[in-house]
Each structure stands twice: as structure tokens, then as C-alpha cells.
Amino acid sequence: MSYEIRLHDLSKIYPDGTVALGGVSFICPRSACTTLVGPSGSGKTTILKIISGLLDASGGTVSFDDRVMTHLPPEKRNIGMVFQSYALFPNMTVLENVEFGLLVRKVSAADRRRRALEALESVQIAPLAQRRIRQLSGGQQQRVALARAIVFQPDILLLDEPLSALDAKIRQELRGELAASLRQFKITAVYVTHDQEEAMALGDQVVVMDHGKIMQIGTPFEVYARPANEFVARFIGTANLYDVEIQRSANAHFHIRLGFSEVSVAEDTFRQRWPGVAGGSAQLMCRPQDVSIAELSNAHARIRISSLLFLGDRIRITGETENGKTMRFEAHNTTKISVGDVVPIRLDLDCIHIIPVAD
Ligand SMILES: Nc1ncnc2c1ncn2[C@@H]1O[C@H](COP(=O)(O)OP(=O)(O)O)[C@@H](O)[C@H]1O
Ligand SMILES: [Mg+2]
Missing domain, CATH: 3.40.50.300 (P-loop containing nucleotide triphosphate hydrolases)
Structure with a gap:
């Protein structure tokens, strides 16, 4: 039994x-x-x-x-x-x-x-x-x-x-x-x-x-x-976490202001994924593998590289946003990148997560 x-x-x-x-x-x-x-x-x-x-x-x-x-x-x-x-x-x-x-x-x-x-x-x-x-x-x-x-x-x-x-x-x-x-x-x-x-x-x-x-x-x-x-x-895996302000716009989108960037998510998607979040203050989480080096034209932010860790199959990169927030992300092990470089990055909006602020 x-x-x-x-x-x-x-x-x-x-x-x-x-x-x-x-x-x-x-x-x-x-x-x-x-x-x-x-x-x-x-x-x-x-x-x-x-x-x-x-x-x-x-x-x-x-x-x-x-x-x-x-x-x-x-x-x-x-x-x-x-x-x-x-x-x-x-x-x-x-x-x-x-x-x-x-x-x-x-x-x-x-x-x-x-x-x-x-x-x-x-x-x-x-x-x-x-x-x-x-x-x-x-x-x-x-x-x-x-x-x-x-x-x-x-x-x-x-x-x-x-x-x-x-x-x-x-x-x-x-x-x-x-x-x-x-x-x-x-x-x-x-x-x-x-x-x-x-x-x-x-x-x-x-x-x-x-x-x-x-x-x-x-x-x-x-x-x-x-x-x-x-x-x-923070306990499960590695997380980038940022305080954000969320605002619903007239065109049925939610705008998420990160301080160093702004991203928007369609209202339907937003309500379905985060039914408990109404807007206002919250936290945005993205995992290192959900951030990638991008073309400048469609980048969400520019990151100054502060350290690199070679993990074999990939490189774990730590950098700073323009307003001094830390961002950890990953790149393929062949990526040519050095400490001090400034690289454009993009967040995978299908993978970001919003955490309501604790009461
Ligand atoms: N026999 C005991 N007497 C007093 N405190 C204990 C005893 N066993 C565990 N604790 C305390 O209870 C808490 C939970 O312990 P435990 O269940 O062993 O945690 P975990 O397995 O998650 O490490 C800890 O603060 C630990 O110090
Ligand atoms: Mg134990």
C-alpha cells in the first residue's frame, strides 16, 4: 500500500x-x-x-x-x-x-x-x-x-x-x-x-x-x-532581481520600469501569468540564461562587464547596468568578451517573472 x-x-x-x-x-x-x-x-x-x-x-x-x-x-x-x-x-x-x-x-x-x-x-x-x-x-x-x-x-x-x-x-x-x-x-x-x-x-x-x-x-x-x-x-538557482514600477497603459499593455530599462508585456499575458499583481511596485526576476547579448537596435540595456567565469560549456558573466545594478547572465563559451566591455543585452520576456512586494 x-x-x-x-x-x-x-x-x-x-x-x-x-x-x-x-x-x-x-x-x-x-x-x-x-x-x-x-x-x-x-x-x-x-x-x-x-x-x-x-x-x-x-x-x-x-x-x-x-x-x-x-x-x-x-x-x-x-x-x-x-x-x-x-x-x-x-x-x-x-x-x-x-x-x-x-x-x-x-x-x-x-x-x-x-x-x-x-x-x-x-x-x-x-x-x-x-x-x-x-x-x-x-x-x-x-x-x-x-x-x-x-x-x-x-x-x-x-x-x-x-x-x-x-x-x-x-x-x-x-x-x-x-x-x-x-x-x-x-x-x-x-x-x-x-x-x-x-x-x-x-x-x-x-x-x-x-x-x-x-x-x-x-x-x-x-x-x-x-x-x-x-x-x-534567491535560494532556488541564481536570480537577477530588480525593484520595478508597473503601469498599465492605454494600449492594453503593462509597462515595467526597471530604472535602467523599460519593457512591456501585453495585458492578457500579464494577467494570466501574474494574476496577483495589479501594478505599482513589484520585483522583476530574470535568470542568467534568460539574458543574452543582443544587437544594439533591439537591446533592453547596456551592461558593463565586471567579471567573467568560465564554466566549460558557457561563460557566466557579471556586469553592471547604467544605474549600477548587478546583472548576471551567460554566453556560449566561444563568446569574445572582456572585463570592461560594454555590451547590449536583451531579456527574454517569455521567461521574466514578477514577484509582488511582500505585505
Ligand atoms: N534536539 C534539538 N534541540 C534543540 N534544538 C534543535 C534540536 N534539533 C534541532 N534543533 C533546532 O531546530 C531547528 C531545525 O533543525 P532541523 O530540523 O535539524 O533543520 P534542518 O534539517 O533543516 O537543517 C534548528 O534551529 C536546530 O538548531
Ligand atoms: Mg537536517
Whole structure:
């Protein structure tokens, strides 16, 4: 069985007075992966522990579908867990590690072997079954930890920064595999990370947290391209953000004044994309890849280049607008450009985003 996880108005105050969660509500859809992302200390692990039953909330409820779980002990929740520190037994074999939990649950030897091998199969490390944990790479250990979590056929899988101890390259590789595994398991998963790329790559739904509160819930595309507020815009990816004044004109357009430029968007498009923005003060966000070097004749602004960062496939450029605002953008790695140059740029108006000013 796979359940929907419903969190309603969860709060947590630790005994020392730390407010870790301040009224958090969201639903993790059945058989999908929800990622919780936010800076260190934003309350992500606290939420996982409350879902697992390892920690009591100070207020609010956790339900799996309609069943309120609040007073059910962890071992009755049928949850599989994977943590950053895998807590594997280094001197036991891979197979023994995966079988261990089944042994504790008094599953027969034959069943243990069969189920453990199946689990190892599903994370593609069955050939390593007889190796000892200390003979495995970090990535392989991570797979053992995942096999151990799913061998019970849990209803729910909770993962707390399972890749954060690995180096960047293997982390990226495993990210893709983990995404594929989670899809294959069709299990309701909650995946905690402080890495926004990982959150977007793995999550069907992304919950962005800060200081024990939800900043936004949405698809990876929504939190990236349509951030609800400045925090999300800055935390997820790199954002150029400018204070703007917006005015509706007589010819059914909205004029967006940036200080160093002015762009206009047809009224229909504007209302459809930003139904909550009426005009007046707001912020405009554009991502670095949505700004490009243009012909002077159709440029939105002129940027003086202050630094260049070669990223291999492209160059990350930082420059200043005529009124001293910073703009980050990108160009193909063959672009001839130097610090001090002044280049005309154009914003991709299909990709800009307007953020209402906070009340
Ligand atoms: N056992 C504890 N006692 C007191 N404060 C805690 C405890 N565990 C976590 N905290 C605090 O609660 C907040 C949220 O922590 P946590 O859920 O671990 O955040 P995250 O996983 O997002 O880094 C932080 O301010 C943290 O310092
Ligand atoms: Mg944590």
C-alpha cells in the first residue's frame, strides 16, 4: 500500500525553547516524491522525524490518508528510512546488512535471503552481495542503505540528505539513479536536501522551507520559474532581481520600469501569468540564461562587464547596468568578451517573472 501523507499545522518547539516549526501544512501525494529543501536549520529533519514517529510534534497532526498517526510508535508506521550517515555495519556483508532488519523481525532464513536479494537487485548491486561494507565506495554504500530501507516493502520512504556525504560527481550520478528507483518503487517518498538542484531533479513536488515555515510548494518548474517570493527566487538557482514600477497603459499593455530599462508585456499575458499583481511596485526576476547579448537596435540595456567565469560549456558573466545594478547572465563559451566591455543585452520576456512586494 502506498499512502498520501498529510501534515496539518505542525509545530515543534524543542525543550530548550528553539522554535523549529511554526505551523507547517502540506500533502505529500501518494506514490510521488516530495522534496523538502531549505537552508540548514530550516526544520527539514524535524519534519521527517515527526513523520517517522521518532519525534513528537508540539502541535498539529500527521495522517497517512485518513489515519491519524500521532500516537502510533515508529515501528508500527511501516516506514523505510535512509540517512546521511548510512549506519551500516562495516564488518558485515552487503547481504547481511540488508537481511539484518528482517532477522530482527523474525522472517525465515529463506525469505530473508530472497527478499534481500530482490532489494539489492532493484538498486543494481546484487553482484556485490558478498562484499563487506568497508570494501564499498560511498555510492555503493548509499545503495545498500536504500536496499535496506526498501526490503521491508515500506508504505513510505523517508530520505534525509542521503547523498550529501558524497563528492559532486558521484552525487550527480546517484541523483539520476535515485530518481529512477523512486519512480520504479512507486512509493510515497519524502526527500530532504539543502541542495536545490537535487530537490528539483528528484521532486515531483518541491517544498521550500525557511526558519520553520513553508516559503512555497510547487513543481520544480514552478519554484524555479515562478518563485512566490524573494527568498525562493534567491535560494532556488541564481536570480537577477530588480525593484520595478508597473503601469498599465492605454494600449492594453503593462509597462515595467526597471530604472535602467523599460519593457512591456501585453495585458492578457500579464494577467494570466501574474494574476496577483495589479501594478505599482513589484520585483522583476530574470535568470542568467534568460539574458543574452543582443544587437544594439533591439537591446533592453547596456551592461558593463565586471567579471567573467568560465564554466566549460558557457561563460557566466557579471556586469553592471547604467544605474549600477548587478546583472548576471551567460554566453556560449566561444563568446569574445572582456572585463570592461560594454555590451547590449536583451531579456527574454517569455521567461521574466514578477514577484509582488511582500505585505
Ligand atoms: N534536539 C534539538 N534541540 C534543540 N534544538 C534543535 C534540536 N534539533 C534541532 N534543533 C533546532 O531546530 C531547528 C531545525 O533543525 P532541523 O530540523 O535539524 O533543520 P534542518 O534539517 O533543516 O537543517 C534548528 O534551529 C536546530 O538548531
Ligand atoms: Mg537536517
